Amino acid sequence: MREELLKGQLVEVQLETFINQNGEVHHHIFDEMGRIVKLNEHYYIRFEETNQNQQLPKASITIKIHPQGRVTVIRNGEQTTRLVFDKKQKTISRYATPAGLLELDVSTTRLQFVTSDQPFSGALDVDYHMVSGDDIFGRYQMHLRFTT
Numbered sequence: 837m838r839e840e841l842l843k844g845q846l847v848e849v850q851l852e853t854f855i856n857q858n859g860e861v862h863h864h865i866f867d868e869m870g871r872i873v874k875l876n877e878h879y880y881i882r883f884e885e886t887n888q889n890q891q892l893p894k895a896s897i898t899i900k901i902h903p904q905g906r907v908t909v910i911r912n913g914e915q916t917t918r919l920v921f922d923k924k925q926k927t928i929s930r931y932a933t934p935a936g937l938l939e940l941d942v943s944t945t946r947l948q949f950v951t952s953d954q955p956f957s958g959a960l961d962v963d964y965h966m967v968s969g970d971d972i973f974g975r976y977q978m979h980l981r982f983t984t
Contacts, residue, residue, distance in 0.1 A: 844873040845956070847982040849883045851897075857974035870897075872982060877903040879949075879958075881982060885911075899960070899980065901949055907962060909978075921962050923947045929966065940966040940973055957983035 849870040855862040870883025879901040884894045895913030902908070907921040920927040921944040931938045944964045951958035960980040966973040 844871045845984055846870075847872045847881070847984055849881065850981045851883075851885070852979040852981075854977040855974060856976070870982070872984075881980070885913075901960065905947060905949075907947060907949070907960065921947055921964055938968060940968050942966050955984045957981070 847870050849866075849868045851864075851866045851868070853862075853864045855864075866885050868883040868885060870881055872879060872881045874880075879899075881897075881899040881901075883897055885897050886894055895911050897912075898908075898910045900908040900910075905923060909917075909919045909921070911917045915932050917929070917931060919929050919942060921942065923944050923946075927942045927944075929940045929942050931940065942964055943966075944962065946961060946963035948961045949958065958981075960978070962978045963976070964978075965975045
């Protein structure tokens with residue numbers, strides 16, 4: 837294991853998302869500097885997501901990649917969201933809305949994580965959809981690329 841990963845290593849991060857809700861598709865790309873660390877076989881990638889709307893504060897993103905193929909994404913901004921992706925089972929996410937807490941089922945249809953050396957880099961791809969009751973809330977894709 838690379839010694840730098842135990843202490844945390846600077847990485848260039850590109851996060852690309854596709855959001856399909858109610859027939860509308862939104863595409864976002866974020867290029868940020870972050871840090872990756874490996875603790876107890878888990879990778880943690882942390883970075884600040886610069887908001888395209890200058891009125892809103894930056895959001896702090898933490899992505900935890902479990903060795904068993906599970907990924908947790910925590911986004912701390914105006915609101916905190918926590919998504920867990922697991923191809924083997926549905927997970928539940930809770931969103932704060934003005935009307936109260938909305939509970940969504942998260943179904944992961946694709947989850948792939950690969951790394952390579954020289955330079956140390958990696959890619960995380962997640963396709964998923966969220967359902968509230970019988971209604972599909974949206975379909976999503978997340979593509980994360982990082983390199984030292």
